[in-house]
Amino acid sequence: MPKHPPKILMIDDDIELCQLVAEYLALDGFEFAAVHDGQTGLASVSTANADLILLDVMLPKLDGLSVLKALRAGPYCPVLMLTARGDDIDRILGLELGADDYLAKPFNPRELVARIKAILRRIELTQQDHAPAISVFQLNEVELNIQNRQVSCCGQLVVLTATEFQLLELLMRKAGEIVSKEELSKTVLGRRLQMYDRSLDMHISNVRKKLAQFSQVEKIQTIRGSGYLFLTESKT
Incomplete structure (x- = not known):
């Protein structure tokens, strides 16, 4: 997690929940701020300097999915979506738009804290200063640079969320091997x-779509009932 007290911005119209x-x-040393409608939330992002945003789907003035879409057009900040229990459509749309994770309401606050810490840990892992044994992977038209957190496909920059980057990194580290969903x-x-x-499948789908913008060659193969495989070379 960030060395300074991590700051969380919550955009949710449920004041008691906030x-x-x-x-x-x-209790876990986080700083916290909350706003209660989508328009104000979107306007607050640039000044809030948040390390992570908790974003409700059902918001007055501007719904959460519209806020997320606008956020993903700007500088990256991790987003954990809060959705109604059983509302799979909102969850899928949120992940497609680039949410790092989601949690269904009502939720256990301890589970929320655990999810926040997990997301921040993923970001920290991709931003560590020390150089790994291998810092650049080049396979099947894809180049992944761990030190500067950049991915390119056929020489074109591919913008990934922290979650998407770490998934691709793990698959490329084990290229040619099946990596289980577990x-x-x-x-x-x-x-x-x-x-x-379905969050894992949706993140993988997002990575595929982003790579497919620059190459139609298959990169990540689904092994039904087992997991995923990053192909070391183009399939003929």
């Missing part, structure tokens, strides 16, 4: 794979 989250985050979930998302949780 107060509850503020109390739990304070390993991907535990290593990258920081939790065991859960039944009916």
